[in-house]
Amino acid sequence: MKVLKFGGTSVGSPKSIKEVANIVRNVEGKKTVVLSAMSGTTNSLHEVADHIINYREEEANDLINDLVAKYVDVVTELLEEKTNQNEAIALISDRFEFIREHIGIEIPSSQIEKNIVAQGEVLSTNLFNFHLKETGASVLLVSAFDFMAIDEANEPVLSKITEEYGKIVVANPATEIFVTQGYICNSHTGKIDNLKRGGSDYSASLIGAAIVAEEIQIWTDIDGMHNNDPRFVENTFSLKEISFDEAAELAYFGAKILHPQSVIPARKANVPVLLKNTFEPDAPGTIIKNCKVPDGVRAIAAKDGITAIKIKSFRMLMAYGFLKGVFEVFEKYKTSIDMITTSEVAVSVTIDDTTHLKEIVAELQEIGSVEVDTDLTIVCLAGDFSEQKTGSNTAIFSSLSNIPVRMISYGGSNYNVSLVINTENKKKALVALNNGLF
Ligand SMILES: Nc1ncnc2c1ncn2[C@@H]1O[C@H](COP(=O)(O)OP(=O)(O)O)[C@@H](O)[C@H]1O
Ligand SMILES: N[C@@H](CC(=O)OP(=O)(O)O)C(=O)O
Incomplete structure (x- = not known):
């Protein structure tokens, strides 16, 4: 079995959905097709949720009406048989009615939002299923709510996914194409949730x-x-082959083509990941697998929305226990740290989740003096630095000679060198590194 995932732009119009169906049919053997919502839908549904949560009923209804009209147009262009069109339009009405039922409802805002945004993937997969059926394909629509689950810490429960999805596949031996929703899942309490x-x-x-x-x-x-x-x-180029480690670093540090955590399960199970272009299916794309790659910098990514916190110990020199105290504060507020640099008396860390920044700073001020910098970007240079050859480092730093660097992290992993800069210098830094390194 192969797993084929198509993103929002790939299923963004009836024409593209038909192209996706062609690609799927041309891949030999059994496959599971995972779809995102049509591009723009998740953002629109977030807007609907925001109107509802903030009691803007009229705006919510207007936007819902626009979305219904858009989806009805998609159905009439995508499906040929009248009975299928009617069934699809009934499904669309039902899903948007479900969304409307949230107006004035007394449940937490976060749950309203999750219930509403989940409908984008439900719609795209249903429409795709109708279309594939019209082409005579052997297809089964599987609800992600029947197998995709996360635990209390919002971590996917692979054992449950394996068991439940495995059962579905085994129970349908004649099915060639399984279609399911990406992104959406059940929470640990069985409520509608998502994978961010x-x-x-x-x-x-x-x-x-x-x-x-x-x-x-x-x-x-x-x-x-x-x-x-x-x-x-400009003038970036596609990499033929990259290792799981490089891909994981790039995805985590901002290469939008992959969700930050998405490489981890594939790496663990040693399943190769092929990145392909729906609109140029013959282009080779990039294969991510367990492989030895050339030394030095192979790719660059950047992650915005970074906040740096510098903590200077009150006790100068030999302040053992200082770092432990600092990290305990972040642990207490379940805020993960991306980068760390240290000196004898101070430590700088970066975070991207500032939900508890105020509380964190207040507690850190009991340990030392605290400075906070916002609007920062981490630039990640991914590659294999394990051979410790000279050359790349000089090229990295001479490329950035005109750009102030706030933090540098080197040697934490063999596959990553990271730098923190002001976000306003991001484009300049990416271009300078591109010119200097490739
Ligand atoms: N290093 C990179 N390589 C390829 N694409 C990248 C990279 N960094 C950012 N991107 C952006 O990622 C986009 C694809 O990701 P995304 O929009 O999430 O696709 P989808 O909607 O198919 O899930 C590309 O259009 C590209 O602009
Ligand atoms: N529809 C969701 C999930 C997703 O993965 O979308 P995409 O594949 O278009 O990035 C989102 O917009 O976040």
Whole structure:
């Protein structure tokens, strides 16, 4: 079995949905197809939820009406048989009625939001299923709520996914194409939840790991993992092959083509991940697998929304116990640290989740003096630095000679060198590194 995931742009119009169906039919053997919501839908549903949570009933209803009209147009262009069109339109009405039922409801805002945004993937998979059936394919629509689950810490429960999805596959031996939703899942209490923005990649990787798939394919709007962020840098190029470790670093540090956690399940189960372009299916794309890669910098990614906190110990020199005290504060507020740099008396850390920043700073001020810098970006240079050859470091720093660097992390992993800069210098830094390193 192969797992094929198609993102929002790949299923963004009736024409693209038909292209996706062609790609799926041309892949030999059994497959599980994981779909995102049509592009733009998740954002619109977030807006609907926001109107509802803030008691803007009229705005919510107007936006829902626009979305219903849009989906009805998609149905009439995508489906040919009248009975299928009617069934699909009934499904659309039912899902938007479910959304409307949240107006004035007394449940936590976060649950309202989760219930509403989940409908994007429910709609796209249903429409795709109708279309595939019209083409005569052997297809089964599987609800992600029947197998995809997260625990109290919002971590996917792979054992449950393996057991429940395995049962579904075994119970349907004649089915060639299983279609399911990415992104959405059950919470530990059985409520509607999700794997965070961009989470359909993660769903595909989890399913691929659960069934130990032959391959996981992530189909998107670009021909694989590029050496730098194509949204900011011209003349980037697609990498033919990268290791799981490099891909994990790049995804975590901002390469939007992959959800930050999505490489981890595939790496654990040793299932190769192929990144492909839906709009150029013959382009080779990028294969992510266990492989030895050339030394030095292979790709660059950048993650915004970073806050740096510098804590200077009140007790100068030999202040053992100081770091323990600092880390305990972050642990208490379940806030993970991305980067750390230290000196004899001070430590700087970065975080991207500032939910508890105020409380964290207040507690850290009991240990030392605290400085907070916001609007920062981590630039991650991924590659194999294990051979410790000279050359790359000089090239990295001479490329950045005109850009102030706030923190540097080197040697924490063999696959990553990270730098913190002001976000306003991000584009300049990415371009300078591109010119200096490739
Ligand atoms: N290093 C990179 N390589 C390829 N694409 C990247 C990279 N960094 C950022 N991107 C962006 O990721 C986009 C694809 O990811 P995404 O929008 O999440 O796709 P999908 O909607 O298919 O899930 C590309 O269009 C590209 O602009
Ligand atoms: N629809 C969700 C999940 C997702 O993964 O989407 P995409 O594959 O288009 O990044 C989102 O927009 O976050």
